[in-house]
Amino acid sequence: MRTLILGLGNPILSDDAAGLQAARRLYDLLGGKDVDLVEAAVAGLQTVQLLSGYDRAVVIDVVQDEARVGEVWRLDTEELENVSATSSHGIGLGQALRLARLMGLPVPGQILIYAIAAADTQTFGETLTPQLTKALPTIVRRIAADVPHPS
Amino acid sequence: MTEAKVETRRISIDPITRLEGHGRIEIFLNAEGDVENAYFQVPELRGFEKFCEGRPVETLPVITARICGVCPEAHHMCSTKALDAVFKVDPPSAAKKLRELLYSAFFVADHATHFYALGGPDFVVGPDAPAAERNIVGVIGKVGMEIGGQVLSALAATHEVVAMLGGKYIHPTCGVPGGISKGLTEEERAKVEEIAKAAIEFGKLTIKIVDDVVLANKAYVDMILSDTFAHQTYYMGLVDENNHVNFYDGKLRVVDQQGKEVAKFPGSDYLDYIGEHVEPWSYLKFPFLKKVGWNGLTDGPSSGIYRVAPLARLNAADGMATPLAQAEYERFYSTLGGKPVHATLATHWARVVELVYAAERLLELSQDPEITSTNIRTIPTETPGEGVGVVEAPRGVLIHHYWADENALAKKVNLIVGTGHNNGAIAMSINKAAKGLIKKGTVVTDGLLNTIEMAFRAYDPCLACATHSLPGQMPLIVSIYDSQGNLVQRLRRD
Numbered sequence: 001m002r003t004l005i006l007g008l009g010n011p012i013l014s015d016d017a018a019g020l021q022a023a024r025r026l027y028d029l030l031g032g033k034d035v036d037l038v039e040a041a042v043a044g045l046q047t048v049q050l051l052s053g054y055d056r057a058v059v060i061d062v063v064q065d066e067a068r069v070g071e072v073w074r075l076d077t078e079e080l081e082n083v084s085a086t087s088s089h090g091i092g093l094g095q096a097l098r099l100a101r102l103m104g105l106p107v108p109g110q111i112l113i114y115a116i117a118a119a120d121t122q123t124f125g126e127t128l129t130p131q132l133t134k135a136l137p138t139i140v141r142r143i144a145a146d147v148p149h150p151s
Numbered sequence: 152m153t154e155a156k157v158e159t160r161r162i163s164i165d166p167i168t169r170l171e172g173h174g175r176i177e178i179f180l181n182a183e184g185d186v187e188n189a190y191f192q193v194p195e196l197r198g199f200e201k202f203c204e205g206r207p208v209e210t211l212p213v214i215t216a217r218i219c220g221v222c223p224e225a226h227h228m229c230s231t232k233a234l235d236a237v238f239k240v241d242p243p244s245a246a247k248k249l250r251e252l253l254y255s256a257f258f259v260a261d262h263a264t265h266f267y268a269l270g271g272p273d274f275v276v277g278p279d280a281p282a283a284e285r286n287i288v289g290v291i292g293k294v295g296m297e298i299g300g301q302v303l304s305a306l307a308a309t310h311e312v313v314a315m316l317g318g319k320y321i322h323p324t325c326g327v328p329g330g331i332s333k334g335l336t337e338e339e340r341a342k343v344e345e346i347a348k349a350a351i352e353f354g355k356l357t358i359k360i361v362d363d364v365v366l367a368n369k370a371y372v373d374m375i376l377s378d379t380f381a382h383q384t385y386y387m388g389l390v391d392e393n394n395h396v397n398f399y400d401g402k403l404r405v406v407d408q409q410g411k412e413v414a415k416f417p418g419s420d421y422l423d424y425i426g427e428h429v430e431p432w433s434y435l436k437f438p439f440l441k442k443v444g445w446n447g448l449t450d451g452p453s454s455g456i457y458r459v460a461p462l463a464r465l466n467a468a469d470g471m472a473t474p475l476a477q478a479e480y481e482r483f484y485s486t487l488g489g490k491p492v493h494a495t496l497a498t499h500w501a502r503v504v505e506l507v508y509a510a511e512r513l514l515e516l517s518q519d520p521e522i523t524s525t526n527i528r529t530i531p532t533e534t535p536g537e538g539v540g541v542v543e544a545p546r547g548v549l550i551h552h553y554w555a556d557e558n559a560l561a562k563k564v565n566l567i568v569g570t571g572h573n574n575g576a577i578a579m580s581i582n583k584a585a586k587g588l589i590k591k592g593t594v595v596t597d598g599l600l601n602t603i604e605m606a607f608r609a610y611d612p613c614l615a616c617a618t619h620s621l622p623g624q625m626p627l628i629v630s631i632y633d634s635q636g637n638l639v640q641r642l643r644r645d
Binding site: 010011012013041046049095098099102103105122123124125 | 196197198199201202214217223286287288291296299300303307310322
């Protein structure tokens with residue numbers, strides 16, 4: 001079973017990099033044969049290109065939510081697929097998955113999507129805020145608990 | 152006193168009160184229930200200049216490409232050209248051609264994405280269609296699965312060209328002062344040629360969709376040409392020595408409301424021509440033509456507001472440098488009533504004209520005998536200094552201006568992005584659409600809101616915050632206030 005760990009985010013936009021860092025740590029925990037790590041700052045169609053060809057994917061991204069910094073949620077892909085596009089660019093991940101399935105592309109059978117609540121995703125900087133730095137190990141453990149080692 | 156109160160409410164939209172990375176439209180009604188004013192707000196990314204200061208200037212093409220995941224190629228290319236100027240070095244001709252080849256492939260992919268996934272749904276599925284259908288899935292449902300497959304293939308193929316030269320998927324790393332770090336082998340060149348031929352066919356298909364779906368529908372054509380979506384502004388775009396549209400290099404040309412040239416200058420002189428106005432209610436500055444002056448958010452010859460991006464590029468040029476694109480350019484103006492076209496929604500068609508040009512240019516460059524040359528770098532020998540780079544990004548003129556010290560460390564950085572140039576026009580467009588569509592007693596529906604959104608979607612505004620917010624899209628909040636400044640309706644569009 002081929003697994004992709006996909007971290008999404010901007011590495012130079014403070015907490016926006018949390019998804020990338022969490023993905024890296026998750027890879028260190030799970031890594032090995034049949035597990036790939038990809039770090040990217042893309043959305044929509046391009047994400048689907050990255051996911052193609054894997055049996056399972058773990059996608060980790062960030063949402064700005066000052067009130068709940070350090071929490072992590074797993075999102076329902078079905079719910080995402082029903083969200084409409086009002087973006088100025090790119091299309092949503094959910095919509096892209098819907099499209100990929102419609103077109104018969106090889107989308108992973110299992111996609112786990114995580115959102116990490118962040119404090120600041122709008123200031124350029126190469127470090128996470130202290131609160132999120134502290135929470136990161138717990139976040140990664142929480143995600144790892146959902147992801148059995150590939151057999 | 153009441154006025155002062157309302158004013159306070161308007162400027163209370165500051166980063167502290169912002170909830171998330173939303174785009175916001177604020178609509179203010181007067182006592183009669185008509186629209187007094189409407190504003191578009193975008194979140195601000197902070198501290199970019201400071202982030203760059205003190206870094207080796209040659210790292211800026213990679214850093215600036217990271218500003219956002221939407222058009223990294225444009226920032227990378229512009230930054231690389233700025234470095235040519237900083238290091239006072241002229242790349243070999245083959246290097247310039249390779250850069251332009253990569254850039255043409257990028258334009259095909261970016262314009263195709265916008266047409267099929269973002270702007271297209273409004274026309275192909277319809278502005279009044281439910282939001283859940285107004286997307287690329289809905290477009291493919293309407294035009295057919297086969298076309299869906301072609302869209303995805305074209306995107307994948309052109310991304311392959313970018314990756315082939317760029318050295319990295321998504322964020323290119325190939326640009327260096329004086330050239331490019333990687334050339335093309337004969338095998339790669341043949342592959343690019345094949346991709347370019349397919350891209351031209353894809354462009355023709357897209358023209359056919361414009362014909363069948365948009366131009367054949369009188370209601371759409373009437374909407375495109377309606378006064379609600381028109382502004383008589385100046386237009387700016389990069390042109391080659393024949394005044395043809397060019398994305399990679401040339402001079403900046405400005406035309407007036409009648410299409411007459413009023414300025415033509417090298418990008419390095421931009422500060423002589425472009426001023427930046429500041430409004431208290433917006434983080435984004437409002438660039439304007441210095442020689443005309445800032446006259447508020449109005450159009451006409453006495454207002455220095457100008458527009459950039461596809462429609463502006465076509466208006467600011469005398470034509471396209473490739474045959475199919477030129478034919479479509481001529482049809483564009485003959486269909487829409489002559490030059491210049493002021494109808495903002497015509498931008499979508501202009502984008503398709505450019506898509507065809509980018510594909511044709513990609514083919515030309517792939518067949519250029521020099522394109523597999525290994526002479527792709529001029530090594531800089533001068534002491535670094537100040538430099539300006541200019542390219543056309545898909546969203547309009549992009550300017551990078553760097554100041555480096557003698558050790559090539561960045562002292563200061565100034566960027567003007569496409570959406571920045573269009574800021575005044577976007578604000579006017581939303582205001583005008585809101586005024587035209589919301590009258591006393593109008594019930595604000597989803598379809599109506601979408602029509603207002605269409606006014607800014609045509610500009611394909613680049614809001615760096617939107618690059619990857621989790622669902623990959625930027626939620627929009629529309630707030631409507633009464634004449635007392637009380638919030639009467641808030642609609643959230645996710």
